[in-house]
Amino acid sequence: MGFTEQQERLVKESWEVMKLNISDLSLRFFTTILEIAPAAKGMFSFLKDSDEIPQNNPKLKAHAVKVFKMTCEAALQLYEKGKIVITDSTLKNLGSVHLKKGIIDPHFEIVKEALLRTVKHAIGEKWNEEMSIAWGVAYDELAAAIKAEMRAQE
Ligand code: HEM
Ligand code: ISQ
Structure with missing residues (x-):
């Protein structure tokens, strides 16, 4: 499926809104992962020394922001080039x-x-299904690139 200009715009617009509150959203993103999958706790070094999610861990937030940003970047590339481009390293x-x-x-x-x-x-009231689909497609493509690299390194 091709990634449309409209989809790219939806991701970009929502990301502009998210940036205004990125510190809280990063923490929320991480907390939601652990709500869905409590067992994932043991995987993250941010939680090594405590059961509670640190509210102000710079590394946790930086990694979460990177996931958002990389997904946005994936959306742009899917629209412009029809595929994901990530630096080799x-x-x-x-x-x-x-x-x-x-x-x-x-x-x-x-x-x-x-x-x-x-x-x-x-996004609140301005959220719509199209927006989720656009983020989902961009994420899936990015995830596929990481998974393929993981298999290549196995
Ligand atoms: C680390 C991005 C999927 C768990 C990281 C880092 C980035 C990242 C940028 C930091 C890398 C570094 O330290 O150099 C992404 C992206 C994903 C993805 C873009 C999907 C498209 C996942 C999934 C899981 C996961 C599915 C499983 C729950 C982790 C863990 C670390 C990590 C455990 C190490 C964090 C630490 O303890 O320092 N990820 N990730 N990631 N990611 Fe992901
Ligand atoms: C690393 N990989 C995937 C998702 C993440 C969310 C928050 C912090 C780090 C992450």
Whole structure:
């Protein structure tokens, strides 16, 4: 399926809104992942020393922001080039980190669900189904690139 100009615009517009409150949304995104999959707790170094989600961990927030940003970037590239383009070293690193952490395919669905819920919360009344579809397609393509790299490194 081609990624349309409209879809790219929906992702870009919602991201502009999300940026205004990105610190809270990053934390919310992470918290939602753990709500859907409490077992994922053990995977993240941010939680190593406590049961509670740190409210102000810069690394946690930076990683969460990166996931949002990379998904936006994926949307732009899908529209402009019809495919995902990620720098080789970035993709290698992402493949390696996720492989080492023991991430498997179903985990990607959990993060997707958490991402879409976070977007919906952030956008409020202006949210619509098309917006979720656009974010979902961009995320799926990005996830596919990371999964392929993980398999290549196995
Ligand atoms: C780390 C992005 C999917 C769990 C990271 C990092 C980034 C990232 C940018 C930091 C890498 C570094 O330290 O150099 C993404 C993107 C994803 C994705 C773009 C999907 C498109 C997932 C999934 C899981 C996951 C499905 C499983 C729940 C983790 C964990 C770390 C990590 C456990 C290490 C964090 C730490 O303890 O420092 N991810 N990720 N990620 N990701 Fe993901
Ligand atoms: C790493 N990978 C996927 C999702 C994330 C969400 C919050 C913090 C780090 C993450």
